[in-house]
Amino acid sequence: MTFARLLSAFLLVALLAACGGGNSKFRSYKGPAVTSIQVHKGARKMYLLHDAKVLKQYDIGLGFAPEGHKQFEGDGRTPEGTYFISFHNPKSRYHLSLGISYPNLADSAFAASQGKRPGGDIMIHGRSNYKGTNKGDWTAGCIAVRDKEMEEIYAMVRQYTPIHILP
Template identity: 50%
Template sequence: MRGVLRFAPLLLLLGAANPAPPFPEIDLIRVRKAARIMELWSNDSLVRVIEHIQLGDEPVGPKRFEGDERTPEGRYVIDWGNPDSAYHLSLHISYPNEADRAYAQARRRSPGGMIMIHGQPNGRAGVRVPGDWTDGCIAVSDDEIEALWQAVPDGTPIQINP
């Protein structure tokens, strides 16, 4: 688990037990953009629904090009995490895939990239930015990204639906 392993030596030094993640290891994330929810699955069971996710400034339709401010749609994976993000932690989504690149290249455009699941901007002391405001990422609360950080390993599939 990403967060627990990173701080385990410090916790042992301080005599604290490793904190348990708030839910089991997640093996599938399913996002329903129109409903603004993220479903977290483990062993074919729905273990948590995160409501009120925030999307790109142009939330309707799939991401096609750099700068379109849309959140991708399709099947990707969580492939790495950034503990030093400009937001309260972030998990990278493997957009663009081969089909996304081909679509953009056929139109002589860049598909963009650096799409993340992340918390709120640093320095906001847990205050949520209202509405859809990202450049195509999926934003959740700081508490929610901390839970995801612990429970979502690299390689976890994410299905983003309209």
Template identity: 45%
Template sequence: MARLGANAPPPPAPLGEQADSILVSKAERRMVLLREGRELASYPIVMGANWDRGHKLREGDERTPEGTYVIDWRNSGSVAHLSLHISYPNAEDRARAKAAGADPGGNIMIHGLPNGWGALGSLHLLHDWTNGCIGVSNDQMDEIWSRVPNGTPITIAPLPAP
């Protein structure tokens, strides 16, 4: 079991360096922080083990959701190095899961590596290891934490149709 973190979060970046939106491209396996439509920063990402099988449908499916959500809270004491919560499931996600007789799941985050595993650095990109979250290195998570305020919209774009 991963230990809970006591990660001292970095301070907020100056306002002009903070994102006003986030775009995640599943096709490019990349997350881009934007301000007024201009790219501030871009990060390679990992996702859930079944990220390429479409939108998250239920708890435990290891899919990364698709659509537009909001960063609605943050956790400096998580089992991973810092985490920003994505507002999945929304009302549509809950209704879809209910119609299928399933629990939609939750706790979808942008986060760093599990506590104690930070030395892996970019090696974490070799395998999709989250349960549906968006994973980055710890150094990248420090930067993202400081540049993404609560309330920032995040769009997770699906793979193009075949």
């Protein structure tokens, strides 16, 4: 009888390991807090920082018209300026995503003064489910990284973390 219980316990552990087995896109992170994010559009780099120390760096893709600050809906530009991470989206079309607080009041006011809308839904996200080449600048204004990198970023970055998007 003891052998049967031992075998049952082993099978239960194996089954649980197979169900949770490393394929989850949700990771944990126990390192230093990410206190800010810097995006250098010209270099196509994103840095996660703890104070002045770079914790991680990533190659990125941007909006399909990457030069200049996003001004209007549909312009294909990635915003420039200081924003913050507004939410985590576990059900993103692009694997996982982090919302960026664009547009701010100044962005909205400028677009309104021109009789246009500022756009929105600017995020840091993965690349899955994109039907194009997944190379270069292809988003509608978002910041794209590889799916595995997005899993890491998603675990490391908290809501309200400032993000500085530089030209």
